[in-house]
Amino acid sequence: MVASELPTDQVPGLPADDRGRQDALQRVATHTALLRACVAAVESRRATAVREAVQLGATWADVGSALGVTAQAAHKRFGRGPSGDPSGERPDDGRQSSRQLASIGLDRLVMVRLGRIGELTQRSTAAAVQLPHGLRRTDLRVIRALDDAESTVAELSHRCAVDKAGISRSVQTLVERGLIQRAAVDGGPTTRYRLTAGGSALVDELAPLAAARQFAVLGDLPEEAVNLVLDALIGNLEGLGRAEDAHRSRT
Structure with missing residues (x-):
């Protein structure tokens, strides 16, 4: 591990004030990244809810009322593309292409890291809860x-x-x-x-x-924001599971 990868309290020769400042800046960056992820997740879930409401017979006036905007504004935002974009294409929401994902290494893929979280959670739960009881x-x-x-x-x-x-x-x-x-x-x-x-x-x-x-x-991560991201991931994983089950049933 190089010095730049060490926690700031372990970097040799770094004054205490600098360590505190770097730690604070690291928290700023962490919360900013989490905020961006939350905004993207909420926007995606809202767009999905709008599509479902329209498919179930809701009018654009109904949708606009739920959104707090006019029917025209609701239709302009959500009515013409899969994500409401007039071009019919998804806007750039920071998602990475398969080539970009491959270049960062498998150990950085979200699915791999979720699996790691599951392993660590199970190990900790077994030691702290399951075995003692x-x-x-x-x-x-x-x-x-x-x-x-x-x-x-x-x-x-x-x-x-x-x-x-x-x-x-x-x-x-x-x-x-x-x-x-x-x-x-x-x-x-x-x-x-x-x-x-x-x-x-x-x-x-x-x-x-x-x-x-x-x-x-x-x-110091905000619980509600973390749960929002986790809710979106769980929903996506459940959808993936249903799609895979449907595919297997057809083959």
Whole structure:
């Protein structure tokens, strides 16, 4: 690692004032990049929402009212191209071509880095949460899901992105440990599950740990902006998965 790549507090001979200034400037650059990403994500999601509204029968007057502009302004902005651009082409939003992506190296690709984030998150979660409480990864996902609402095995499978067999094994384990139980049903044929008092107590115990870990990971990054970017990435990945599933079903 060369000196220019070291954190400023590790660069030899750099005065304390200079280190503080460089750190502040680095934060400015980080927040600026994040702001640009958030603006692009919001614009893309808004354009998608407008297209969906129009496809479902909304008039440009309706769209304009939702946007806070006139019908004419709404149509001019969103009505003529895939992203509202009159030329019918997407504007330059900073996206890189495949050639540019290849030139920066695979380890810098977003998909690769997301995978790395997943690996680091799983390793940290296993050490801090799963092992001390004797939980498997799927167990923890089920507990988190049931903290929101009662669910069936099928619903848990969808929400946790785990096959039904894996969910069923986890449900059986958590029932035996007294952390979840069958919920009362009104004669329905499908069993629903909910947290027991012990399961709720475990969630309450883990909540401060989760908050502390989030604070450590985010640092001084704004939570809402990070979540906005993550929401956009998750939506895009889910769309990619649906497209790939549809392609496989046709072949």
